[in-house]
Amino acid sequence: MTSLSIPSSLPLAGKVALVTGGSRSIGAAIAKRLATDGARVAITYFGSPAKAAEVVAAIETTGGKAIAIQADAGDAAAVRAAVAKVVADFGALDILVNNAGIAQGGGPIEQISFEDYQRMIAVNVTGVFVATQEAARHMGQGGRIIHIGSSMTRYASFPGASLYTLTKGAVTGFNRSLTRDLGPRGITVNTVHPGPTDTDMNPADGALAQLVGPGMAIGRYGLASEVAHVVAFLASPGAALVTGADVVADGGFTA
Numbered sequence: 001m002t003s004l005s006i007p008s009s010l011p012l013a014g015k016v017a018l019v020t021g022g023s024r025s026i027g028a029a030i031a032k033r034l035a036t037d038g039a040r041v042a043i044t045y046f047g048s049p050a051k052a053a054e055v056v057a058a059i060e061t062t063g064g065k066a067i068a069i070q071a072d073a074g075d076a077a078a079v080r081a082a083v084a085k086v087v088a089d090f091g092a093l094d095i096l097v098n099n100a101g102i103a104q105g106g107g108p109i110e111q112i113s114f115e116d117y118q119r120m121i122a123v124n125v126t127g128v129f130v131a132t133q134e135a136a137r138h139m140g141q142g143g144r145i146i147h148i149g150s151s152m153t154r155y156a157s158f159p160g161a162s163l164y165t166l167t168k169g170a171v172t173g174f175n176r177s178l179t180r181d182l183g184p185r186g187i188t189v190n191t192v193h194p195g196p197t198d199t200d201m202n203p204a205d206g207a208l209a210q211l212v213g214p215g216m217a218i219g220r221y222g223l224a225s226e227v228a229h230v231v232a233f234l235a236s237p238g239a240a241l242v243t244g245a246d247v248v249a250d251g252g253f254t255a
């Protein structure tokens with residue numbers, strides 16, 4: 001008897017995604033959203049194993065498939081091992097979301113410690129480079145690489161964020177050139193730039209919100225789930241023509 005296979009209508013059915021820093025906030029929202037769209041999802045985490053387990057459980061509760069891998073984005077060997085585990089467990093890697101990021105070393109340029117500089121470069125830049133390089137070695141036609149940048153690369157609305165912006169600017173430039181390397185393989189590379197978004201890093205009722213909140217054209221902070229919608233579009237087959245883009249999802253903060 002011939003069995004009929006009914007194609008799933010979910011846009012990411014059959015795809016495998018890796019979201020770095022997926023245990024909390026924007027990364028967790030992205031992981032859940034990609035799973036809702038049909039992808040099997042791996043997340044990395046560093047300091048929040050319980051939160052990572054919650055994200056996996058939430059995805060599995062709705063019938064999805066997910067794994068969590070402890071991997072410090074600032075540790076190249078750990079990042080390589082994480083990508084290898086995704087490919088070993090799920091048999092492929094189609095979508096990489098470079099979300100893991102930190103914001104330490106804020107303050108006047110004269111006062112930033114070299115230790116903070118090195119850690120920021122390690123997590124926000126080296127982690128992105130290594131994950132992208134490893135993923136590119138495994139991705140086939142139609143792969144998707146999405147970095148989470150920042151609206152700070154477009155508009156520095158307050159002082160003391162030069163180190164953070166340096167790291168996000170590096171990713172933005174990296175992405176632009178990657179377009180030429182990976183385009184011939186049908187792999188798109190894009191950077192999503194959130195503006196102020198309500199997360200553990202930047203709570204809508206936190207100190208930074210006093211400074212940047214009034215600049216939101218939409219009159220409120222962005223939500224992690226709203227950033228995730230944008231990422232989900234870029235990860236979808238329908239976004240094949242969008243590559244090398246800086247996609248701003250900032251509620252008009254930099255408009």
Ligand code: NDP
Pocket residue numbers: 020021022023024025026027028044045046047048049071072073074099100101102103123148149150151193194195196197198199200201202
């Ligand atoms: P949060 O601090 O709220 O969450 C960060 C996530 O990244 C957590 O899951 C954390 O996991 C993970 N993470 C942090 N350090 C590491 C590491 N060394 N290795 C692996 N995972 C790590 O941040 P947001 O969700 O707010 O930010 C996510 C991204 O969006 C970042 O790149 C940030 O720069 C960017 N962004 C955020 C904006 C905002 O207003 N919130 C605005 C613009 C950009 P764990 O706890 O397990 O370590």
